[in-house]
Amino acid sequence: MRRFGSGLFWIAIAFVAGLANYTVKQMVQGLDDELNNVRKKTVAEQRQIHDLTAEWTYLNQPELLADLNRRYLGLIAMSPKQERGTIADIPMRPATPTQDVPLQPQTIAAVVPEPAAPAIKQAPTIVPASAAVPAAAPQPAAERPKPASIDALFAQVAGDR
Amino acid sequence: MLSAQRLDDNPCRPRHFKPPPCAPVVATGAAVEFLDTARTRLLMAGVLFALIFLVVAVRLVDVVEVAGVAASGDARAAHHLVVPPPVRADIVDRNGTLLATNLDSPALYVDSKEMLQAGESPDAAAKAITTALPDLSASDIRSKLASGKSFAYLTRSLTPRQESAVNNLGIPGVEFQPGEKRRYPLGDLVSHVVGYCSVDNIGQAGLERGLNPAIKNSGKPVMLALDARVQFVLKDELQQVIAQFDAKGAAGIIMNVRTGEIVAMASLPDFDPNHPPTTDPKRETPEDKDRIFNKITSGEYELGSVFKIFNTAMALDSGVSTMTSTYDARNPIEIGRFTIEDYHGKHRILSVPEIFAYSSNIGSARMAVAAGAQRQRDFLSRLGLLEPVPIEFDKVEVAKPHFPAVWRQVNVMTIAFGHGIAVTPLHMITATAAMINGGILHPPTMLKVPTGAKVPGVRVIAEKTSDQIRKLFRLVVESGTAKQAEAPGYVVGGKTGTAEKNVGGHYEEKKLLSSFIGAFPMNDPQYVILTLVDEPHGNKESHGYATAGWTVAPATSRIIQRIAPLLGVAPVDENAPEIVKPLLIESLAGKKLEYN
Numbered sequence: 001m002r003r004f005g006s007g008l009f010w011i012a013i014a015f016v017a018g019l020a021n022y023t024v025k026q027m028v029q030g031l032d033d034e035l036n037n038v039r040k041k042t043v044a045e046q047r048q049i050h051d052l053t054a055e056w057t058y059l060n061q062p063e064l065l066a067d068l069n070r071r072y073l074g075l076i077a078m079s080p081k082q083e084r085g086t087i088a089d090i091p092m093r094p095a096t097p098t099q100d101v102p103l104q105p106q107t108i109a110a111v112v113p114e115p116a117a118p119a120i121k122q123a124p125t126i127v128p129a130s131a132a133v134p135a136a137a138p139q140p141a142a143e144r145p146k147p148a149s150i151d152a153l154f155a156q157v158a159g160d161r
Numbered sequence: 162m163l164s165a166q167r168l169d170d171n172p173c174r175p176r177h178f179k180p181p182p183c184a185p186v187v188a189t190g191a192a193v194e195f196l197d198t199a200r201t202r203l204l205m206a207g208v209l210f211a212l213i214f215l216v217v218a219v220r221l222v223d224v225v226e227v228a229g230v231a232a233s234g235d236a237r238a239a240h241h242l243v244v245p246p247p248v249r250a251d252i253v254d255r256n257g258t259l260l261a262t263n264l265d266s267p268a269l270y271v272d273s274k275e276m277l278q279a280g281e282s283p284d285a286a287a288k289a290i291t292t293a294l295p296d297l298s299a300s301d302i303r304s305k306l307a308s309g310k311s312f313a314y315l316t317r318s319l320t321p322r323q324e325s326a327v328n329n330l331g332i333p334g335v336e337f338q339p340g341e342k343r344r345y346p347l348g349d350l351v352s353h354v355v356g357y358c359s360v361d362n363i364g365q366a367g368l369e370r371g372l373n374p375a376i377k378n379s380g381k382p383v384m385l386a387l388d389a390r391v392q393f394v395l396k397d398e399l400q401q402v403i404a405q406f407d408a409k410g411a412a413g414i415i416m417n418v419r420t421g422e423i424v425a426m427a428s429l430p431d432f433d434p435n436h437p438p439t440t441d442p443k444r445e446t447p448e449d450k451d452r453i454f455n456k457i458t459s460g461e462y463e464l465g466s467v468f469k470i471f472n473t474a475m476a477l478d479s480g481v482s483t484m485t486s487t488y489d490a491r492n493p494i495e496i497g498r499f500t501i502e503d504y505h506g507k508h509r510i511l512s513v514p515e516i517f518a519y520s521s522n523i524g525s526a527r528m529a530v531a532a533g534a535q536r537q538r539d540f541l542s543r544l545g546l547l548e549p550v551p552i553e554f555d556k557v558e559v560a561k562p563h564f565p566a567v568w569r570q571v572n573v574m575t576i577a578f579g580h581g582i583a584v585t586p587l588h589m590i591t592a593t594a595a596m597i598n599g600g601i602l603h604p605p606t607m608l609k610v611p612t613g614a615k616v617p618g619v620r621v622i623a624e625k626t627s628d629q630i631r632k633l634f635r636l637v638v639e640s641g642t643a644k645q646a647e648a649p650g651y652v653v654g655g656k657t658g659t660a661e662k663n664v665g666g667h668y669e670e671k672k673l674l675s676s677f678i679g680a681f682p683m684n685d686p687q688y689v690i691l692t693l694v695d696e697p698h699g700n701k702e703s704h705g706y707a708t709a710g711w712t713v714a715p716a717t718s719r720i721i722q723r724i725a726p727l728l729g730v731a732p733v734d735e736n737a738p739e740i741v742k743p744l745l746i747e748s749l750a751g752k753k754l755e756y757n
Contacts (some may be wrong), residue, residue: 085648
C-alpha cells in the first residue's frame with residue numbers, strides 16, 4: 001500500500017510540474033507576442049515621430065515665422081539697452097520668504113543700473129506694486145494687485161504659503 | 162525494507178517472492194549463475210542511463226551557458242529595436258534642427274489584373290484616386306487601372322498623408338512600393354551648406370557631397386556648427402542688400418574666432434535643395450550655374466582693401482613698422498604701366514593707423530615694399546592664403562587661390578591692397594579670425610566642435626600684433642570708413658574693401674565688389690563676419706555710393722544686433738573706460754580723422 005502511495009505521489013508531482021511548465025510556457029509566449037506588438041508599435045511611432053519632426057522643422061522655418069510675426073504679432077528684437085545684466089543677477093528666492101518679501105523690490109532696484117534709461121523707467125512701479133503685497137496675511141484673490149514682474153509674482157506666491 | 166533485508170540480504174529478490182521464514186537458502190550453482198547475469202545486466206542498464214543523463218546534462222550546459230551567451234547578443238539587439246538605419250544619416254544644425262533627412266516616400270503602383278479580378282470598376286477607382294491625389298491626371302490613371310497589366314506606377318514619392326489617404330480608399334490591387342526620399346525641411350535656407358543628393362542617394366553638392374561617406378555609413382546624425390537662426394538673419398540681410406542696391410549677388414559667412422566653427426554661410430542667388438537646378442551641361446542655363454555656385458568656397462575674388470589687414474599685420478609683426486611709423490602718401494606711385502592712387506586721397510605723410518583707417522593704397526604699397534617680397538609671400542603662405550582652405554567640402558568646390566608665379570615689385574605693391582591675388586571669402590575670414598583672436602590660425606570647420614574639445618591651431622602672429630589689429634579694426638568703425646557698421650553695445654570693428662572687378666583683364670570702374678569684414682565685440686572678439694555684395698548700384702539713400710561703407714557695413718550692423726543675443730554675446734557699455742582704453746590708439750588720441 002505504501003509503495004502504491006509513493007507511486008501516486010510521484011505521478012501527482014509529475015502532473016503538477018507538467019501543468020506548471022505548460023502554464024509558464026503559455027505565459028511566456030503571451031508576453032513574447034505582447035513584446036513583439038509593442039516593438040512593432042514603437043517602430044511605427046518612431047517613424048511617425050521622425051516624419052513629424054521633419055514637418056515641425058518645415059513649419060518652423062525662420063522665414064515663415066518671421067513672416068507670421070510681421071503679420072500677427074509685430075514683435076521686435078530686444079535692444080542692447082534692454083539687456084543689462086544676466087539671469088545670474090536676479091537674486092535667488094530667499095529661504096524664508098515671509099520675512100524677506102518686502103526686501104526683494106529693493107534688491108531689484110539696486111540691480112537696475114540706470115534709472116534714466118527709458119526701458120527701465122518702469123522699475124519704480126515695480127516697487128510699490130510688490131511692496132503692497134502683505135508679507136504674511138493672505139488677501140482675497142480679487143483685491144490683490146496684479147504682479148508687475150516675475151519677482152513680484154514670486155513674492156506674491158511666497159506670501160501665500 | 163530493513164526487515165526484509167534481515168530476512169534475506171539478496172537485493173535482487175523479486176518482490177512477490179517471499180522466502181519461507183526459517184528455511185535456509187541453498188545457493189545452488191544454477192542460482193548463482195542466474196544472479197550474476199542479473200547483476201551484470203543491471204549494471205549495464207545503470208551505466209547506459211548514466212550516460213544518457215550525462216549527454217542531457219552536457220547539452221543543457223551547452224544550451225544555457227555557451228550557446229545562450231552568443232544568442233543573448235541577438236536577443237539584446239532585438240530588444241533594442243529601432244527604426245532600421247536610413248540610407249543616409251540626418252544632418253542637423255548645432256541646436257539639433259533638422260537640415261536634411263530621409264523620409265519614407267513610397268511609390269504607388271497598380272496590379273490591374275488583381276483589381277479587375279476583384280470586380281473593381283476602373284472608372285470609380287480612378288475617380289477616388291484622383292480625389293485623394295489631385296495632381297494626377299484622371300484619364301492617365303484610368304487607362305493604367307484598366308490596362309490589365311500586373312504592374313504600372315501611378316505616381317512616385319507620396320507623402321505620409323497622401324499614403325494614408327490612398328490606403329483608406331481600400332482599392333484592391335493598388336499597392337505601395339516602399340522608398341525613401343531625401344528632404345530638406347528648411348529649403349533654400351541652407352542650400353549651399355548642405356547641398357543636395359541625386360535620386361540614387363549620392364551627395365552631389367555641399368556637405369552632402371563632402372561628407373558623403375560619413376553620412377552614408379555612420380547612421381548617426383551629423384551635427385553641423387551652423388545655427389539655422391543665425392543663417393536666416395545673414396541671408397535675410399543679404400537679400401535686403403541685393404534688393405536695396407540692385408546687386409547681382411551677395412555672400413556672407415560668420416565664424417567663431419576661437420574654434421573656427423562656421424555658424425552661418427550664405428551665397429545668393431541660391432536654390433532649393435528639394436528641387437535643385439539641373440547640372441546637365443546641355444540644359445543648364447547661366448542662371449542655374451549662378452545659383453549652384455557657392456561664392457564662399459568656390460568664388461575667387463580680388464578682395465581689395467580688406468587685404469590691408471594682412472599687409473599691416475605683416476609689417477607690424479615683423480617689426481618693419483610700428484604703430485607710429487609714417488609713410489609718404491603725397492603722390493601716386495607710377496610703376497610700369499600702373500598708377501597706384503588713393504580713393505580718399507590725403508596727399509600727405511600718413512601713420513600706420515591712418516593708412517589703415519583712410520585705406521590708403523599708396524601708404525600700404527610703401528609699407529609692403531619696406532617689408533619685401535619674400536616676407537610678404539611667406540606671411541600670406543603662413544596664413545594659408547596660397548593654398549586651398551582645408552574644409553569638409555569636396556575639393557571640387559574649394560577653389561585654389563590665384564597669385565603671381567613670380568613675385569615682382571609691382572605684385573608686392575598691388576597685393577598690399579588686395580589686387581593681383583584672388584582668394585575665396587573663406588580664406589579671407591579664416592585668416593582674419595587669426596589676426597584678431599590673439600594670433601592663432603584655426604582651420605575652419607563646418608562641424609560642431611564639442612564644448613571643451615581641443616581646437617587645432619598654429620600661432621601666426623604675436624599676441625601683441627593681434628591687439629594692435631583689434632585697435633585698428635575698432636578705429637575704422639569708430640571713425641573710419643565703416644561708421645555705419647557700429648552696433649550699440651557690441652563694440653564692432655572691421656575693415657571695408659571696395660574692389661573694382663577684373664573683367665577680361667582690366668578693372669571696370671562701374672563693376673564693384675564691395676566687402677566688409679567685421680568682428681564683435683572688439684574688446685574680446687568672438688565672431689567675425691564677412692559680407693560681400695557683387696555689383697551693387699548706388700541709390701538715393703546712399704548718395705549714389707555703392708562702396709562697402711554704404712552697402713555691407715550697415716547690413717553687418719543689423720546682422721550683429723540680431724545675432725548677438727542668439728549667440729549669447731552680452732552687450733556692454735562701449736563708453737566704459739575698461740572697454741575704451743585697451744582699444745585706444747595713443748598716437749591718434751585727440752586727433753580727428755577727416756574725409757574729403
